[in-house]
Amino acid sequence: MDKEENICDIVIVGAGICGLSTALALHRKGIKSVVLERAETIKAKGAGIIVHSNGWRALDQLGIASNLRKTAILVQSGQYITINSGVRKNLAIGKGELRCLKRADVIRSLAESLPPQTLRFNSQVCSVELNPFTSHPIIQLQDGTRLNPKVVIGCDGVKSLISNDTFGQNYTKYLSTSVVRGFTNYEYSHGFGNKFVVMSDGKAQLGRMPVTHNLVYWFVTRKCTIPPSSQSSTRDHYDSPAEIKESTLRTMKGFPKEVVEMISKSVLSSLHLTDIIKYRAPWSLLGIGTRFRRGTVTVAGDAMHAMGPFLAQGGSAALEDAVVLARCLAPKLYEYYYCSSSSSPSPHPHLIRSNTKMVEEAFDEYLKERKKRVFKLCMESYLVGLMVDTPSSLLKFLAGIAMALLFPDPFAHSSYDCGRL
Ligand SMILES: Cc1cc2nc3c(=O)[nH]c(=O)nc-3n(C[C@H](O)[C@H](O)[C@H](O)COP(=O)(O)OP(=O)(O)OC[C@H]3O[C@@H](n4cnc5c(N)ncnc54)[C@H](O)[C@@H]3O)c2cc1C
Incomplete structure (x- = not known):
């Protein structure tokens, strides 16, 4: 009532x-x-x-x-x-x-x-x-x-x-770019200093920024995984964190070893995929x-x-x-x-x-x-x-x-x- x-x-x-x-x-x-x-x-x-x-x-x-x-x-x-x-x-x-x-x-x-x-x-x-x-x-x-x-x-x-x-x-x-974001926590210092680093292989970009000497924030931008036809939907598309990690690791093939390692060791609960950016x-x-x-x-x-x-x-x-x-x-x-x-x-x-x-x-x-x-x-x-x-x-x-x-x-x-x- x-x-x-x-x-x-x-x-x-x-x-x-x-x-x-x-x-x-x-x-x-x-x-x-x-x-x-x-x-x-x-x-x-x-x-x-x-x-x-x-x-x-x-x-x-x-x-x-x-x-x-x-x-x-x-x-x-x-x-x-x-x-x-x-x-x-x-x-x-x-x-x-x-x-x-x-x-x-x-x-x-x-x-x-x-x-x-x-x-x-x-x-x-x-x-x-x-x-x-x-x-x-x-x-x-x-x-x-x-x-x-x-x-x-x-x-x-x-x-x-x-x-x-x-x-x-x-x-x-809508953008045709999607973004995965996450944290990786290193038991000892990550050793990346206080530098913001961006890497690109022409198809995907990785950005890495230190939060503390142990914690790193990273994002990966790549082409949308949702076909443009379904982009009229107002729904954001979130896979499970494990799926997000898997697909991000696939995108990172050919990136330096330290990057692949950073993503495989990422904090699962921090992973987030924004597939439709309005x-x-x-x-x-x-x-x-x-x-x-x-x-x-x-x-x-x-x-x-x-x-x-x-x-x-x-x-x-x-x-x-x-x-x-x-x-x-x-x-x-x-x-x-x-x-x-x-x-x-x-x-x-x-x-x-x-x-x-x-x-x-x-x-x-x-x-x-x-x-x-x-x-x-x-x-x-x-x-x-x-x-x-x-x-x-x-x-x-x-x-x-x-x-x-x-x-x-x-x-x-x-x-x-x-x-x-
Ligand atoms: C991939 C990505 C990376 C970004 N990186 C940065 C960055 O590094 N630095 C930066 O400054 N900005 C960044 N941004 C932008 C930033 O995240 C947003 O601009 C900011 O979070 C907007 O905050 P907001 O409070 O306006 O909206 P939101 O954070 O979306 O909050 C809206 C709130 O309203 C609630 N709500 C919605 N509808 C209703 C309803 N009908 N009734 C009650 N509650 C409702 C929601 O549940 C939510 O809690 C990024 C954005 C994206 C997509």
């Missing part, structure tokens, strides 16, 4: 990096929110996450950077190896702070910094609509519960229900019909701007979203609070008195700032992706020219500063 509940004025959908960091950013500003997550617990699929300086700045603002720094060494150089010719070249890694974190550490650190009762698991959102009379959102959960928050922030990832249903922004682009075409972010706000409903993270893994920036962009969103929203809520309250203000104004307009203004400000930033990231990722993903030599060449013209410094994106919380 349907039941109605009023859990909180601000509801965030999705407890991935974006949802958790948005809740934390709001909490740091003294604003209460609730995060609805469909899973039974928090999950951190994909082993490691590479974080450049811009991501560290956002983590600093969220107050969790210093603990996370202790878990990962600084990566200081890069090398590109062409397997067939044996040629080794320096690989630019940009200036600034580059580390690879365990995704589980990031997720745990964010979740543990939230006040109790913020996370609500087993809460799958089925629809978000606007009440035609009050313009406030109505959330329908799969278990029949109806929620009436004042504000909804969709951080529900690349298959975002909120982007699709509320804004009609479907993800229609992304948003950069121009669709700026299109005339594109909107990422309806009333007091907006989106952040992959729900707004999934960009493919080529720059390793999706997670950091989600952290930046969180900082900017909370920075834009907080003053409006305080302004309203101060204007509408005659008594002395509470440091934790968790009730927004239904001032829709102010929230709408805050979201517009947030979207204006973020669209500019993520358009550039999505465009650069798109061009790099084109150079890697397309079979057409002409397109590869044109993408290379566009990259040189538009992004003469290919790492400028990592010096971005999302500003103070």
Whole structure:
């Protein structure tokens, strides 16, 4: 039977990096929110996450950077190896702070910094609509519960229900590249130093980045194993970890012995295959019909701007979203609070008195700032992706020219500063 509940004025959908960091950013500003997550617990699929300086700045603002720094060494150089010719070249890694974190550490650190009762698991959102009379959102959960928050922030990832249903922004682009990611833990030091290494045999690429002196994060990119005809499916394809390892080892034939050994000794539970990678075409972010706000409903993270893994920036962009969103929203809520309250203000104004307009203004400000930033990231990722993903030599060449013209410094994106919380 349907039941109605009023859990909180601000509801965030999705407890991935974006949802958790948005809740934390709001909490740091003294604003209460609730995060609805469909899973039974928090999950951190994909082993490691590479974080450049811009991501560290956002983590600093969220107050969790210093603990996370202790878990990962600084990566200081890069090398590109062409397997067939044996040629080794320096690989630019940009200036600034580059580390690879365990995704589980990031997720745990964010979740543990939230006040109790913020996370609500087993809460799958089925629809978000606007009440035609009050313009406030109505959330329908799969278990029949109806929620009436004042504000909804969709951080529900690349298959975002909120982007699709509320804004009609479907993800229609797919890469023909699939990625396997995993960790290998060495009892004694792995001996790879603090170098990021990429190797290619022309068909597959292996990337290897140290997390600590014992733990290595690696990824293998290769052509999709799912036929293009079934790519209209919204399903990600996950084989069992043992199958993933087997098929990755087959791909690695001809790679150096140390690579084959690294993959055969990998931590089985860390292996993850993403066979269908969806992304948003950069121009669709700026299109005339594109909107990422309806009333007091907006989106952040992959729900707004999934960009493919080529720059390793999706997670950091989600952290930046969180900082900017909370920075834009907080003053409006305080302004309203101060204007509408005659008594002395509470440091934790968790009730927004239904001032829709102010929230709408805050979201517009947030979207204006973020669209500019993520358009550039999505465009650069798109061009790099084109150079890697397309079979057409002409397109590869044109993408290379566009990259040189538009992004003469290919790492400028990592010096971005999302500003103070
Ligand atoms: C192969 C690969 C490698 C990558 N490497 C990097 C990297 O090195 N560095 C980097 O910065 N980025 C990287 N990224 C990108 C990064 O992983 C994503 O951008 C980031 O995880 C997005 O976080 P999110 O919170 O927006 O979405 P998600 O992590 O997808 O979280 C969405 C959450 O919402 C929940 N949810 C979904 N629908 C509902 C619903 N209806 N109701 C309730 N809950 C719901 C889901 O269960 C999930 O917990 C990579 C991506 C890929 C594919």
